[in-house]
Amino acid sequence: MKSLRLIAESTYTAWIIVVGLSVYWHYRIEQEVPKPYLDEFFHVQQAELYLQGRFDEWHPKITTPPGLYLVSLLYLGFLSVTRLINYVHVADLRRTNLGVAGLIPFHFWFVINEIVVGYDGYRADRIAFPMMWSLAELNHAVFNICLFPPLFFFYGLYYTDVWSALAVLTTVQFYQRKWRKFLVAAGIASLFFRQTNIFWVAVYLGGSEVIRQLKRGRIGIEYPSTVSVMDIVAGSWQHSCLYDPLINQASFEDYVKFALSLAAASITGFFQILPHLKSYLTLLAAFGLFILRNGGVVLGDKKNHLASIHLAQMLYIWPYFIFFSFPLLYPYILNAFIPQNYMLLPLRTGSIRHQLPRLKVAVPMMGIMLLVVHFNTIVHPFTLADNRHYTFYVFRLLLRHPSIKYLVVPVYFICAWAAITALGGLPNVQVPTSSTASQPLVIVRRGKRIRVPPHPSSWSVNGRGHRVSTAMMWLLATALSLITAPLVEPRYFIVPWLLWRVHMPSPWPTGEEAAAKRRKKIRSFGAWCKATFYARHDHRLWLETVWFLLVDWAVGYVFLHWGFEWPQEKGKVQRFMW
Numbered sequence: 001m002k003s004l005r006l007i008a009e010s011t012y013t014a015w016i017i018v019v020g021l022s023v024y025w026h027y028r029i030e031q032e033v034p035k036p037y038l039d040e041f042f043h044v045q046q047a048e049l050y051l052q053g054r055f056d057e058w059h060p061k062i063t064t065p066p067g068l069y070l071v072s073l074l075y076l077g078f079l080s081v082t083r084l085i086n087y088v089h090v091a092d093l094r095r096t097n098l099g100v101a102g103l104i105p106f107h108f109w110f111v112i113n114e115i116v117v118g119y120d121g122y123r124a125d126r127i128a129f130p131m132m133w134s135l136a137e138l139n140h141a142v143f144n145i146c147l148f149p150p151l152f153f154f155y156g157l158y159y160t161d162v163w164s165a166l167a168v169l170t171t172v173q174f175y176q177r178k179w180r181k182f183l184v185a186a187g188i189a190s191l192f193f194r195q196t197n198i199f200w201v202a203v204y205l206g207g208s209e210v211i212r213q214l215k216r217g218r219i220g221i222e223y224p225s226t227v228s229v230m231d232i233v234a235g236s237w238q239h240s241c242l243y244d245p246l247i248n249q250a251s252f253e254d255y256v257k258f259a260l261s262l263a264a265a266s267i268t269g270f271f272q273i274l275p276h277l278k279s280y281l282t283l284l285a286a287f288g289l290f291i292l293r294n295g296g297v298v299l300g301d302k303k304n305h306l307a308s309i310h311l312a313q314m315l316y317i318w319p320y321f322i323f324f325s326f327p328l329l330y331p332y333i334l335n336a337f338i339p340q341n342y343m344l345l346p347l348r349t350g351s352i353r354h355q356l357p358r359l360k361v362a363v364p365m366m367g368i369m370l371l372v373v374h375f376n377t378i379v380h381p382f383t384l385a386d387n388r389h390y391t392f393y394v395f396r397l398l399l400r401h402p403s404i405k406y407l408v409v410p411v412y413f414i415c416a417w418a419a420i421t422a423l424g425g426l427p428n429v430q431v432p433t434s435s436t437a438s439q440p441l442v443i444v445r446r447g448k449r450i451r452v453p454p455h456p457s458s459w460s461v462n463g464r465g466h467r468v469s470t471a472m473m474w475l476l477a478t479a480l481s482l483i484t485a486p487l488v489e490p491r492y493f494i495v496p497w498l499l500w501r502v503h504m505p506s507p508w509p510t511g512e513e514a515a516a517k518r519r520k521k522i523r524s525f526g527a528w529c530k531a532t533f534y535a536r537h538d539h540r541l542w543l544e545t546v547w548f549l550l551v552d553w554a555v556g557y558v559f560l561h562w563g564f565e566w567p568q569e570k571g572k573v574q575r576f577m578w
Contacts, residue, residue, distance in 0.1 A: 067192030206280030247424030327543035425465030
């Protein structure tokens, strides 16, 4: 009870501000847009059918499952029974999403807390490391994530996206705490909001569980080394252990080594892993039964939402990340291309030039991207037929000249590098690994015993960011959830961004000495300002707050006040939105 009370008190300020801003946004929409807008027409009509008990009727334009309408049925049914409402208005349905603004900060808090404190996954206790994020920074990060513009925008409209995100986050929480029965229930609930959530609750979490079990009680190959691919595979095969270096020490070859190591270790440890995958296999089986019964993935409008391979989605996502998260990512770009002695002192976080892709990797990767752009650029008819969405203007720019879509390939590449590198943390954080991780590994190949020594500069995952396995599982789930969608919409990138953002490491060193410096008393107003905005608080969080508030305000203002008319629909206001 004491820990729960501490959590509630620590998140109170962030919670009250998020809820206050969301309520104001809902109020402004109700003033300016009292009638259903765009896809709300379909969702409101379907919700009304459910409220009337007509569960066997389905709107032909709705592609997603009925989770949103079931939530509305419970919420509005309760209000009706208690006689708090007599007539259902679109505002009442929109409040179904507004309620998420009051719930989701706590879910973010729990998820990030498990990641940054360090849950060992095997015992009920925690790793003996002090928190890398201070309590103020943790609350600040939660506050910022709740303001993420594509998420915040839909707090005020009747769309499925905010409940979909909440359901996925809830499932991640149950995975972290190893509550498997609740995980299955939450995973199935997430599928009632969006079908592509199967890749997050089954593939992403299932893959993470495989990695967690392979590392349990085994010596890992936890360092970048010059050992050949065959030696890595042999070691993984013989010991069922993983080659899983830290992102900030890994090269492109290390990602390939990890994939092969995971395959070899999974095969030899299959029967030890299988019992731990029952929850995720149950979710996959349930989803498979749904597809068989439904005759496909989408429920309605199947002609315009045919599943296809759309690899270019994995190019578009990276500028999306940079646009929204450049306050977090700018240090990586600056430190990669500008020498330290030419930078302002507060920006000197250590060079990461060693993490830049080598030419022999960059050229083939950009070549593959060019092939994807040339052969797999899919422009859905809806994209260029509706000028109310911002993607209309992005694609109109990309297609203005045939060469533009090829010229932006280096932008895709640099943005992808920055987003993945950020999961490894800034290079100014150094904590040695435990003694277990530094044990050598002995493998037998061709009758010879090969002793693989530990890398002399190994670091703990809690001290310096995440390992290659985290990035690979995230990339796999992101790719599966996006490349099957022919339509490009910012809403589809919400869950990938959220799960990328909650894994963002702290830039601060850990350890008692570093923690003591951050607890040192402040004796002047100037020192307080320095500590609050930079020295003891990640300044990138302040930049992120300002940027998100600015984007939220700009998008909200344009939506509410920059309406226009189509010649074919005189007197009807059209509005810009995500």
